[in-house]
Amino acid sequence: MAREMQGEALSSLPILDLSYADDPSRRLILLQELHNALFNVGFLYIKNHGVPLETITNLVSRLPALFNQGNDFKASLSKLNSPHFLGYSGFAEETTLGKKDLREQFDLATELPVVWQDPKNHKATGGVGDRDFTKLYWRLRGPNQWPCEDQIPGFKNAYLKYHDALQALSYRFVHLVEEAFGIPIGTFDNFFLPHSTGAQAKTREYMPPQHRIKLVKYPPSTENYQGQGVGAHKDSSGWLTFLYQVGREEGLEVVSTIGEWILAPPIEGTFVVNFGNAFEAATDGAVKATVHRVKAPLSTSNPRYSIPFFQGLPLDLTISEIRRYIPESVRKLRRESGALENHDSVSTFLDSRWDSLGESQLRKWIRSHEEVGRKWYGDEVASYYLR
Ligand SMILES: O=C(O)CCC(=O)C(=O)O
Ligand SMILES: [Fe+2]
Numbered sequence: 057m058a059r060e061m062q063g064e065a066l067s068s069l070p071i072l073d074l075s076y077a078d079d080p081s082r083r084l085i086l087l088q089e090l091h092n093a094l095f096n097v098g099f100l101y102i103k104n105h106g107v108p109l110e111t112i113t114n115l116v117s118r119l120p121a122l123f124n125q126g127n128d129f130k131a132s133l134s135k136l137n138s139p140h141f142l143g144y145s146g147f148a149e150e151t152t153l154g155k156k157d158l159r160e161q162f163d164l165a166t167e168l169p170v171v172w173q174d175p176k177n178h179k180a181t182g183g184v185g186d187r188d189f190t191k192l193y194w195r196l197r198g199p200n201q202w203p204c205e206d207q208i209p210g211f212k213n214a215y216l217k218y219h220d221a222l223q224a225l226s227y228r229f230v231h232l233v234e235e236a237f238g239i240p241i242g243t244f245d246n247f248f249l250p251h252s253t254g255a256q257a258k259t260r261e262y263m264p265p266q267h268r269i270k271l272v273k274y275p276p277s278t279e280n281y282q283g284q285g286v287g288a289h290k291d292s293s294g295w296l297t298f299l300y301q302v303g304r305e306e307g308l309e310v311v312s313t314i315g316e317w318i319l320a321p322p323i324e325g326t327f328v329v330n331f332g333n334a335f336e337a338a339t340d341g342a343v344k345a346t347v348h349r350v351k352a353p354l355s356t357s358n359p360r361y362s363i364p365f366f367q368g369l370p371l372d373l374t375i376s377e378i379r380r381y382i383p384e385s386v387r388k389l390r391r392e393s394g395a396l397e398n399h400d401s402v403s404t405f406l407d408s409r410w411d412s413l414g415e416s417q418l419r420k421w422i423r424s425h426e427e428v429g430r431k432w433y434g435d436e437v438a439s440y441y442l443r
Contacts, residue, residue: 063213068318069310069327070097077232090236095389098346099310101326102229107221109325114214116302119361122208123160123273133161133201140198141421147275150424152287159380162271164215166223166368170198171263186260192437193371193414196421197266209215209385215269215438222298222365229296229329237386244381247369265368269295274307274360276353285322285350285360291332292420294366299328305360308403311347320348329443334369334413338378371414 070093076086093100135143142163148156172195202212227248231241250264266334274285285307291297301308301322308328320328336345353360369378377385410416422429422441429438 057423068312069099069101069328070105070321071101071323073104074102074106074232087232087236090232094233094236094343096313098344099234099320099328099330099348101320101323103323103326104325105225106228107225107327109216111217111221112300114210114330115218115299115363116361118211118214119273120273120359121214122162122203123361124273125203125207129203129207129239133162134430135202135425136431138198138201138428139195140165141196141425141428142198143201145425146160150286152284152289152349155284155287156172157286158277159272159274159350160382161273163268164200164219164271166219168197168214168266170195170318172197184261187263187372191372191414192433193412193418195432196414196417198373207260216416218363219267219269219365222269223367225327226267226296226298226365229298233239233296239381239383239385240361243364246371247378251364253284256381258347262370265370267368268366270364270366271365272360272362274305274350274352274362276357276359277355279355283352284382285352288349290336290345290418291330291364291366292334293368294332295369296329296367297332298365299330300301300363300365300369301328302361302363303358305353305358307353308362309349309351317349332366334375334378337375339382340346340379340387340390342382342386369413371412373413374411376411376414 064264070089072086072089072093074086076082097376114249130144130146133144136142137143141164144162145160148158148159149160150157171189172190175190178190205212208222227245229441230248231442234241234243247262248264277283288311299308303304306319306321309317310330312318331343331345332344332346335343350360350362381390418433421436422433426438426442429441
């Protein structure tokens with residue numbers, strides 16, 4: 057409790073109590089706070105979110121053992137084994153803004169089979185209905201690489217439970233966003249749920265998406281300066297992000313509305329929620345994908361662990377399709393407050409080549425893991441996306 061109060065005092069970001077959603081006398085307060093967080097801040101905490109503490113602890117308690125495994129274990133789960141960019145990437149292997157990110161990570165996702173069809177073996181119309189599974193971006197979808205059960209006992213089960221709880225939370229949260237947008241609850245269900253009856257007439261059926269979860273470790277710095285855990289960025293892996301910050305190690309910072317870095321410290325019992333590039337693009341910038349970064353822990357600190365859940369979208373969905381669901385009353389909020397920011401990552405969606413989520417995701421993954429991209433997609437494809 058003391059910790060929670062300290063955190064709340066430290067952070068100037070809004071903390072929304074999701075239990076208000078079930079209380080008719082307070083629901084409106086929650087929706088007003090959400091409206092403010094969506095359109096004026098772009099970053100928020102949620103508490104009383106309904107994810108059982110045990111579900112979180114079961115996964116979190118296995119992180120030290122997972123990251124303490126030796127190089128052979130980590131190499132056996134390397135992302136290089138996976139055309140889906142799922143698996144381990146080592147310390148300082150990623151760069152943001154031209155600098156190494158001082159973190160290591162396991163990328164996991166919704167456990168799903170491969171759907172991609174190799175055009176060499178299938179006709180180009182080899183999809184189901186109007187879906188063409190020979191499109192290269194479908195190759196992003198596929199199963200996880202799992203550690204051996206005897207090496208990290210209970211890991212797979214703990215991960216799957218955590219995934220399902222976060223998926224459910226994310227869908228529930230999207231319903232609140234719909235309400236805050238003033239559109240019927242369930243409008244976006246078509247994107248997430250199989251055979252949903254959706255609140256609006258369907259344009260077409262989508263395949264429920266694959267969500268991504270990163271398990272991240274930021275070790276204490278070995279030098280006397282504080283390096284970059286991850287450089288300033290907007291999230292590009294999904295629609296909404298639900299971040300769990302483990303323990304008490306601070307480091308996450310967010311750009312405020314007046315352009316200053318503010319701390320987003322861990323607050324017990326909360327998730328941090330923020331919005332990805334696709335969300336910013338779909339709302340014409342009315343809801344911003346807020347820039348954030350993580351400072352590496354000091355040499356005297358403990359390691360910092362975090363678990364971002366990136367809510368996915370169907371790969372064959374386009375930003376123009378999503379825009380059709382966003383009312384003018386929402387989109388004009390941005391236009392009233394100024395011009396669209398010229399961020400490459402958001403304006404990417406304004407280029408018709410990357411308009412589909414699949415194209416933009418394939419581009420993003422190849423650009424951040426070039427070696428994996430070249431290995432599984434070939435030099436010609438990699439060069440196309442790296443241009
Ligand atoms: O580790 C964190 O707290 C944030 C990580 C993050 O922003 C990301 O991986 O996109
Ligand atoms: Fe992020």
